[in-house]
Amino acid sequence: xxxxxxxxSTLAALLARAAAGDQAAxxxxxxxxxxxxxxxxxxxxxERGEAEDVLQEVYVxxxxxxxxxxxxxxxxxxxxxxxxxxxxxxxxxxRAVRPTSPVEAAYDLADDSxxxxxxxxxxxxxxxxxxxxxxxEPAHAAAIRACYFEGLTYxxxxxxxxxxxxxxxxxVRRGLVKLRQQLEAAA
Amino acid sequence: xxxxxxxxxxxxxxxxxxxxxxxxxLDRPSRRNVExxxxxxxxxxxxxEAWQASLAPLDEATAPVAPPADLWERIAAExxxxxxxxxxxxxxxxxxxxxxxxxxxxxxxxxxxxxVVAIAGVAPRGPVAPxxxxxxxxxxxxxxxxxxxxxxxxxxxxxxxxxxAPATAADHRGRSxxxxxxxxxxxxxxxxxxxxxxxxxxxxxxxxxxxxKPGATLAISIEPQGGSPTGLPTGPVVAxxxxxxx
Numbered sequence: 001x002x003x004x005x006x007x008x009s010t011l012a013a014l015l016a017r018a019a020a021g022d023q024a025a026x027x028x029x030x031x032x033x034x035x036x037x038x039x040x041x042x043x044x045x046x047e048r049g050e051a052e053d054v055l056q057e058v059y060v061x062x063x064x065x066x067x068x069x070x071x072x073x074x075x076x077x078x079x080x081x082x083x084x085x086x087x088x089x090x091x092x093x094x095r096a097v098r099p100t101s102p103v104e105a106a107y108d109l110a111d112d113s114x115x116x117x118x119x120x121x122x123x124x125x126x127x128x129x130x131x132x133x134x135x136x137e138p139a140h141a142a143a144i145r146a147c148y149f150e151g152l153t154y155x156x157x158x159x160x161x162x163x164x165x166x167x168x169x170x171x172v173r174r175g176l177v178k179l180r181q182q183l184e185a186a187a
Numbered sequence: 188x189x190x191x192x193x194x195x196x197x198x199x200x201x202x203x204x205x206x207x208x209x210x211x212x213l214d215r216p217s218r219r220n221v222e223x224x225x226x227x228x229x230x231x232x233x234x235x236e237a238w239q240a241s242l243a244p245l246d247e248a249t250a251p252v253a254p255p256a257d258l259w260e261r262i263a264a265e266x267x268x269x270x271x272x273x274x275x276x277x278x279x280x281x282x283x284x285x286x287x288x289x290x291x292x293x294x295x296x297x298x299x300x301x302x303v304v305a306i307a308g309v310a311p312r313g314p315v316a317p318x319x320x321x322x323x324x325x326x327x328x329x330x331x332x333x334x335x336x337x338x339x340x341x342x343x344x345x346x347x348x349x350x351x352a353p354a355t356a357a358d359h360r361g362r363s364x365x366x367x368x369x370x371x372x373x374x375x376x377x378x379x380x381x382x383x384x385x386x387x388x389x390x391x392x393x394x395x396x397x398x399x400k401p402g403a404t405l406a407i408s409i410e411p412q413g414g415s416p417t418g419l420p421t422g423p424v425v426a427x428x429x430x431x432x433x
Contacts, residue, residue, distance in 0.1 A: 035251035042252055055254055056261050063266040073236055078243040093215040095413050126247035147212040148245055154212050180241050
């Protein structure tokens, strides 16, 4: 089951009820979204116990901020995923060092991704994003993925992959500008 | 878009910063700066949200992972209204909350090191009917040893969270402020790492909230990144004070 099984309107309605103090609705929202958010957190933090703590914090935050959710500004799942990513990255930054994997592992991860993504190829936006990423230099796409999925800073990625920070930034920036142009063209 | 260097596409500095933040590539101080700005700059917030929306489809590639079954119980314990504690506290007299608020503000401004907790029952409707008990706000002002007000904290029992608002700017880059409660001379118990660089809310585990009662001492120490390695305060204590019910 993916988040696609839970329409945005359903999730938005559940959030609205949660904002009014309806814990049963909040439980329903949790059941429909927690696996996706836990997956996002786990990719950043890796360590499972820590990821569980962060997931707990994330849902307490969602409960507390449910009234602030604005469907005009983001979909419910994007809103929740953003909270999850930010909490996980904050936790990661609070750690002195992150277990780093060598550059080969990063490319392996990038190579693995399309097959996982192929499962979800029906999701049009995701397919478009990945189609754009596939047109980038592999190293550029890998840098974008390392930042987004693993929460690495430019500086950490620079040290890990032995690529100057300025070069990484230009790779990422060019790739994402292209990504946005393609998405806007398709919209 | 003409004449741009080939290595770096032309973007406004704000758009580039919004992109870096949404991507998750910024270091901790830069993230803090962005988050402070997000609260007061709607145009910048729109840039960030646009990048978040553009990047969100990437999440489709992340396989869902079912969390452990007991995790909901932990969340439910933090989000359910806790058992009323009003019966154990003296009922405030009408208007007492506001008088108390003025008192603790005054104390903080006067440089008191005391952390004063005001227990505010909103229009108490009687000693029974706990299910309908009005929410109680707990307000604390924490000051440094030299009397400088450091931050105020507001505990919302309905949400099980503590909102923190800094009274002064502080620079603790590379270090982690950690909140402690000390009850009856027992070893300090951590209430977790806190952010005292900007207004924010900090969720405290429900089982630890029991320590937040009159007579306990609150303290904030500055710990290595990630928090105290020993489970007890190891760094300088920057704020402390006894909780007093009014």
